[in-house]
Amino acid sequence: xxxxxxxxxIKKDKSIFLVTWVLFIVIVExxxxxxxxSYQVTFPIGLSRTSQIQKNDSTANxxxxxxxxxxxxxxxxxxxxxxxxxxxxxxxxxxxxxxELSDATQARVKKTLVAEQLSPGFIKVEFSVDEPxxxxxxxxxxxxxxxxxxxxxxxxxxxxxxxxxxxxxxxEEKKVPFWPANIFAVLFGFWTAVLIVLLRHxxxx
Numbered sequence: 001x002x003x004x005x006x007x008x009x010i011k012k013d014k015s016i017f018l019v020t021w022v023l024f025i026v027i028v029e030x031x032x033x034x035x036x037x038s039y040q041v042t043f044p045i046g047l048s049r050t051s052q053i054q055k056n057d058s059t060a061n062x063x064x065x066x067x068x069x070x071x072x073x074x075x076x077x078x079x080x081x082x083x084x085x086x087x088x089x090x091x092x093x094x095x096x097x098x099x100e101l102s103d104a105t106q107a108r109v110k111k112t113l114v115a116e117q118l119s120p121g122f123i124k125v126e127f128s129v130d131e132p133x134x135x136x137x138x139x140x141x142x143x144x145x146x147x148x149x150x151x152x153x154x155x156x157x158x159x160x161x162x163x164x165x166x167x168x169x170x171x172e173e174k175k176v177p178f179w180p181a182n183i184f185a186v187l188f189g190f191w192t193a194v195l196i197v198l199l200r201h202x203x204x205x
Contacts (some may be wrong), residue, residue: 002204006194006198009197009201010194010197012201013197013200016193016196016197016200017193017194017196017197018193020192020193020196021187021189021190021192021193022189022191023189024157024167024185024188024192024193025182025185025189026184028181028182028184028185029182029185031124031176032176032178032181036130036174036175037127037130037173037174037177038128038173039128039129039130039131039135039171039172039173039174040126040127040132040171040172040173040174041126041127041128041129041135041138041139041169041170041171041172041173042124042125042126042127042169042170043124043125043126043166043167043168043169043170044122044124044125044138044166044167044168045081045122045123045124045125045146045162045164045165045166045167046076046121046122046123046165046166046167047077047121047122047162047163047164047165048121048162048163048164048165049162066156071120071121071164072120074120074162075117075120075121075122077121077162078117078120078121078122078123079117081115081123081146082115082116082117084115084127084146084149085113085115085142085146086115087153090145090149091110091113093145094138094141094142094143094145095109095110097141098137098138098141100137101137101138102135104130105129105130105131105134105139108127108128108129108130109127109128109129109138112126112127112128113125113126113127114126114127121162125142128174132171135169135171136169138176139169143164143166146164147164150164161165
């Protein structure tokens with residue numbers, strides 16, 4: 001069948017074609033308007049050594065070894081913190097003190113909480129929430145639980161070889177991309193309308 005024959009069929013059922021196309025676009029727009037809000041929360045955790053290695057000629061080789069072992073220790077301990085945040089026991093400790101949060105919020109944070117080691121001694125933690133007002137409370141509890149767990153490794157020792165450095169918390173609203181969604185609605189709606197008109201035509205033949 002040639003293109004002009006397809007155009008003739010569409011022109012014959014122009015009202016159905018237009019209604020289907022417009023209806024598809026309207027549905028996508030309603031989804032965009034009523035899509036539930038959510039926020040992506042990210043904050044970094046760094047491991048900072050409490051003492052710096054001083055290099056001089058007499059101890060150069062020893063210092064190089066010390067630096068290597070400290071870097072390796074940072075790497076291993078960063079991996080350990082990542083594993084802590086994946087552990088159900090750690091999550092229980094965090095949320096035992098967050099009873100004011102709804103069950104839905106707790107379930108969402110538990111499901112979306114991800115810790116990722118980006119480099120030795122540097123970790124990224126992220127999770128999602130429905131309301132940004134809850135973020136500070138959750139982040140504070142995560143930091144406190146991790147800090148307490150680190151302190152428990154060397155009870156009564158103030159000069160541990162590293163300290164935790166918590167970076168700034170970033171909150172970003174997650175949105176459905178406006179223009180890509182609308183372009184999708186127009187194009188996909190057009191071809192859906194064409195398909196429905198053609199199917200209707202051949203069904204009645």
